Amino acid sequence: MIQCAECGHENMDGLEYCDACGAKLPAATPLPAPEVRVAAAAPAESQAAVSAQPTSAPSDVSVAPQPRGKLTIIRGGTIGKEFLLQSGDNLVGRWDPDSGAFPEVDLEMDDPEARISRKHALIRVGDQISIEDIGSLNGTFVNRGRRLEPGSPVTLHDGDEIIIGKTFLRFTLS
Numbered sequence: 001m002i003q004c005a006e007c008g009h010e011n012m013d014g015l016e017y018c019d020a021c022g023a024k025l026p027a028a029t030p031l032p033a034p035e036v037r038v039a040a041a042a043p044a045e046s047q048a049a050v051s052a053q054p055t056s057a058p059s060d061v062s063v064a065p066q067p068r069g070k071l072t073i074i075r076g077g078t079i080g081k082e083f084l085l086q087s088g089d090n091l092v093g094r095w096d097p098d099s100g101a102f103p104e105v106d107l108e109m110d111d112p113e114a115r116i117s118r119k120h121a122l123i124r125v126g127d128q129i130s131i132e133d134i135g136s137l138n139g140t141f142v143n144r145g146r147r148l149e150p151g152s153p154v155t156l157h158d159g160d161e162i163i164i165g166k167t168f169l170r171f172t173l174s
Contacts, residue, residue, distance in 0.1 A: 002026065016104070068174050069129050069156070075168035077110025084174070085125050092121040092131075092164060107167055115165030121148075129156045129171075138165050 001010045002025050016025060071083045083105045091103040094116050101118035117136040124130050130153040133140040139147040141163040142154055156162075160171045 016102075068125060069158075069171055070174050071105060071123075071162065071169040071171055073110060073167060074161070074170045076166045077107065081110065083169075085123055085129070087125050090123040090125065091119060092123060093117055093119045107164065110167055111165055113166065116167065120164055123156070124153065129173075130154060131156055131162060136164075140164055 002013060003010055004025060011025060068087070069085045071085065073079055073081045086104060090105055091101070092105040092107070093101050093103040094108040094111060094114070095101060095103060095106045096108075096118045099118050103119070105123070107116050107120075115138050117138070119134055120136040121140045122132050122134050124132070131140065131142065131148070132153040133148040133150045135150045141147055142156070143161050144163065148154060156171045158171070158173045162169045162171060
């Protein structure tokens with residue numbers, strides 16, 4: 001949990017802004033990397049016996065890494081500005097404490113004409129990465145295709161272009 005220095009509200013880890021007052025939260029201290037120990041080399045006979053034994057991964061450990069991605073502004077706004085996507089839901093929009101909009105992908109400073117809704121789109125990062133328009137006024141477009149229907153997620157692929165208002169973003173896996 002991250003405590004807001006302005007209002008004292010306890011926020012979930014990973015947030016940049018306080019859910020209660022919208023103040024910028026202190027950066028979370030990254031967890032130290034787990035220590036990896038390598039056993040000393042064993043005689044060749046022992047190594048052969050060990051490698052011949054079947055191994056099994058614990059059932060509660062995920063073998064495939066979860067995809068992660070980032071968005072980069074390629075037209076409109078601050079070209080080259082990047083937004084790293086977190087696991088779970090990533091709100092795309094414009095910051096506004098009055099309406100309770102605290103997006104992970106905050107395009108407030110990159111949208112002088114206010115073409116982007118406060119709560120414009122939602123990018124979900126899980127086994128797949130998808131984007132969904134959440135009822136924006138000006139729509140969300142992927143690869144210059146048809147306007148996304150609100151509530152109908154579309155899977156994103158490495159290199160896809162996303163248009164939100166007059167801001168063009170490139171999605172890349174990281």
